[in-house]
Amino acid sequence: MRWFVLALLSLGLLIDFADKSIMGFAADPIMKEFHLTYSEWGIAGGAAFWLFSIVGVIGAALSDKVGTKKMLGFMIFFWSILQLGAFAVTGLSVLVLYRALLGAGEGPFTPTAMSHIEKWFAPESRGLAASIFINGSNVGSLVGAPVLVTMIVHFGWRIAFASLGILGFVVFIAWIFCPEKPKFKGLQTELGEDKDFPRKKFIWSEFYPILLSPACIFTLLIGFSSMWLTVWSAVWMPNYFTSVIHLTPEGMGWAVSAIGVIMIIVSTLISYFSDRMFAKNQDFRKSRVMVTGSSMVVTGLILSSLVLAHSELWAIIVFGFGIGLSQLAFIMLPQIMIRLLPERAGLMASIVTSFMNIAGIIGPMMTGFALQSAGHNVTLGFDHSILFIAAGLVLFGLLFSLFVDPDKKMRHLEPAIVKDSSLN
Template sequence: MKTRWWTIAIILGLVVVNYIDRSAISFAASHLRDEFGITTAQYGIISSAFSIGYMLFALLSGPLVDRFGSRRVLITGMFIWAAATALTPFAGGFIGLILLRILLGAGEAPCFPAATRIASRWLPAHERGKALAMIGGVAVSGSLLIGGPILTQLIALTSWKGMFWVLAIAGLVWVAVAFPFLKNSPSEASFVSEEEQRYIRSGQTDGEDSGHESKVDWGEILRNRNLWLVGLGYFSWGFMFWAFMYWLPQYLEHEFGLSIKAVGGFSVAPWAAGVVGALAGGILVDRVYKRTESIRSRFVIIGVALLLAGASIAPIVFFPGNLTIALICISAGVGFGFVTGGIWWVASIDAAPSQPGTAAGFADACFALSGIIAPTVMGFIVGRTGTYNGGFLVMTILCLVGAVAMLFFTKEPEREPAAVVPGAPKGEFTTAK
């Protein structure tokens, strides 16, 4: 394995631990209600609390990653979120759970801004689509795919409290692996060959070989029209994603009377579809870009995927109470949604190649905002109506809004002519500055 892909593999492991940790509470929801007297509405608020910490620190962690480098910020974040996970059984009640979920969100927030920066520093541009699809799509959906069976079995073997402690230990194991091997850029890694370093630099723009930046230019971020539209689209997909991550086990358990073990099995299908969608999206975005060299082609792919995701969810409203139809529709919606999984991060790099962590943090904060809103809205709808149909309708509408934004309001960025990099492999170019 080339060194650059070993680095990506370490980040993939981080994402798996990240998403299994954040979704664990959905499988312990019934136990939390019994232990702490949590109501359905309060559970929705507790789920949203994670994204409060996540959104605030996604905005902060992007500049921190660009300033201090991914390695230091990620390892510090892992210690924070491992502590929050381990302390969850000792929360004591509603307020304690809210505070620990905010802390967990703060610890996990640097993950994707740091991963985006590492991809831009360790990979040439033409390899980033599939890598970021693996990081932002396959690893996310894959962790939720395996997370259901793993978490339900951990609860059965160790109790719901033991499940949280095992997850905290898994985070510390990741630190032990990452500490000696994870570097901010190839230039900081003595174990990278000169040949591989030349290959990586041949596909980078000026400034993308640095491990960290001296300052952050927020003006470049906030003036970028495409980045704002990416934020809107990411919010639209995020509502569906967060709603299913926190409410799918509850939906299957209460709507169809499934046991917790059966919920773990049936929850596999949507996230398996997400893995397929993420793989397809990663391959598609790289191939289309290689053929067209159009950055806007990425937004078109996102728009079509959001349109299909929203259309897939709509039939559930008209055929309530049918488990087969529900699983097919949810799986299709999640699968099409995850086609966009890695493209958000590619688009962030394109928006601000000199400070990809900050750009990714901005996009991630928009995604986190939907994570604040979606669980609470779903809890309110279910609590008031006794049905999930209103939530499915909101998902469909938001996906349509995001699709329109991506398809009709994005534009091709102005770029400098490409120039051949001395010593680059034949056919490889970079953007002139």
């Protein structure tokens, strides 16, 4: 059952990510249909993230009360209905509103799903489980790119959106029959207990020191940089391949699929490597923090090479390896945040994912402005946007590796948790 639950969550994330990817795949026809400039397209591309972060925190925190299964089911149902509303889009303002509402429906999905995965998988296997879940988005690139591009070319982008809504309803029906959590004992929490953390009233004075700690701050910043790359790849990468590499729409679709293959292999292998390290030494900092931070630095360095070589093969290799390594942030950062305050798993996971999604709001717009200011030299505008992403990944990857150590927080918490458990 745990693998069936994980498969449905991965399929849900596939739909979530494919919904964002369509905007990139359909960039040219939408811009032509509504006569949009690069700046306007950047606004439309980032609209899905306007409410994403706010609703993400509220929804994921609410899942701690109502249950992750109910919250996940509601989101899948909600966005499936909205995706059918693509036929009502008639211009830029309606497109922006439509994307903003979709973002609100999808906002809490990833943190809530990560919290749900914590119920079904033991600590030493959560990295692989989270990797499989996150790879739902990569499969969306692998399988969805040529399929969606073909649908857009032959049937229009509205039909492509509606097809995702239909698939969402199928997932929703299957989700109804899944239990909230396992009906067997033995899955341990991060502290090695066989039961849930004792629930207690939320106290702001105890929470804000965690929020202002170096572990939290640099976790949020590296997540922000990673998300900037992810959103750039969804909104602008297809246009990069058609405008800079000069591929046809069909060629672009297959290039994105090739990137998806590399991404899945790289992210799965690096997650498995992190899991094996943790199983062997039980050192959270070495196996989770250092592996993640190093991956972000490597991603930034190889991305910067794109400004020196604008070839199709090299771009596929760099994006495949770079984005694949950066996916580790989506896998590990929620675990790091949950480790800082385990009894508020949904809230902590939502904080990092929602902060990451701020990059989704401003990233597409800044790229649009960079392209607009570059005038006819579109290649220069894209190069500047890539270098900006690379610099952020290297800088925050180094700071993350140097200053994040959740084990210090856990060692501080252990006496209090043991005392609180004995009282219960």
